[in-house]
Amino acid sequence: NAGVTQTPKFQVLKTGQSMTLQCAQDMNHNSMYWYRQDPGMGLRLIYYSASEGTTDKGEVPNGYNVSRLNKREFSLRLESAAPSQTSVYFCASKYRDDNNSPLHFGNGTRLTVT
Amino acid sequence: AQKVTQVQTEISVVEKEDVTLDCVYETRDTTYYLFWYKQPPSGELVFLIRRNSFDEQNEISGRYSWNFQKSTSSFNFTITASQVVDSAVYFCALSEALFTSNGKLTFGQGTILTVHP
Numbered sequence: 001n002a003g004v005t006q007t008p009k010f011q012v013l014k015t016g017q018s019m020t021l022q023c024a025q026d027m028n029h030n031s032m033y034w035y036r037q038d039p040g041m042g043l044r045l046i047y048y049s050a051s052e053g054t055t056d057k058g059e060v061p062n063g064y065n066v067s068r069l070n071k072r073e074f075s076l077r078l079e080s081a082a083p084s085q086t087s088v089y090f091c092a093s094k095y096r097d098d099n100n101s102p103l104h105f106g107n108g109t110r111l112t113v114t
Numbered sequence: 115a116q117k118v119t120q121v122q123t124e125i126s127v128v129e130k131e132d133v134t135l136d137c138v139y140e141t142r143d144t145t146y147y148l149f150w151y152k153q154p155p156s157g158e159l160v161f162l163i164r165r166n167s168f169d170e171q172n173e174i175s176g177r178y179s180w181n182f183q184k185s186t187s188s189f190n191f192t193i194t195a196s197q198v199v200d201s202a203v204y205f206c207a208l209s210e211a212l213f214t215s216n217g218k219l220t221f222g223q224g225t226i227l228t229v230h231p
Contacts, residue, residue, distance in 0.1 A: 040123070042118075103149075103219055
């Protein structure tokens with residue numbers, strides 16, 4: 001059981017380049033989330049998808065777009081990367097209707113924008 | 115809006131010492147959920163424990179214990195007889211009621227724990 005799978009694990013971009021971070025889960029979860037982790041800031045929510053067909057902004061959505069492709073997949077796109085987007089990105093998922101259940105995280109994508 | 119504050123940014127202890135990581139939260143909901151996650155040097159996020167706002171019982175799991183006190187809005191984590199393998203970043207997190215949060219977690223900034231041999 002793979003859980004939450006993120007690709008790629010590492011990426012270096014130049015300012016202005018675009019890329020898509022991929023996330024897939026095989027746990028039949030309804031809700032999926034994208035977080036970024038920066039030193040001293042904890043994890044901050046970028047976007048989330050409470051259920052298939054819906055997406056909503058989180059705390060720090062500027063500069064990002066998302067697509068909930070199907071129930072399994074939730075991608076994060078950077079249209080024009082900026083150095084401020086250098087971070088570690090985590091995808092997570094959970095059952096929507098059980099708020100007591102924990103988030104299951106992928107292993108993260110370390111992105112550097114030069 | 116909800117907020118989670120982890121009191122210590124960094125803690126350094128010697129192996130076998132006990133250590134407590136403090137977490138204070140703010141929420142307007144009467145129904146909410148609290149979590150602790152561990153992030154070892156390898157980088158993955160490992161779920162440790164969850165608590166809902168109606169259950170104030172302390173919990174012990176091996177060397178780990180958690181003290182939840184609604185009166186002080188705190189959910190503290192203690193490691194007894196710490197080991198080098200406990201070295202990690204620990205995150206406290208809060209989720210409000212489902213209809214307001216859609217399952218979103220608000221994280222504290224993390225506490226870096228270093229256990230020296």
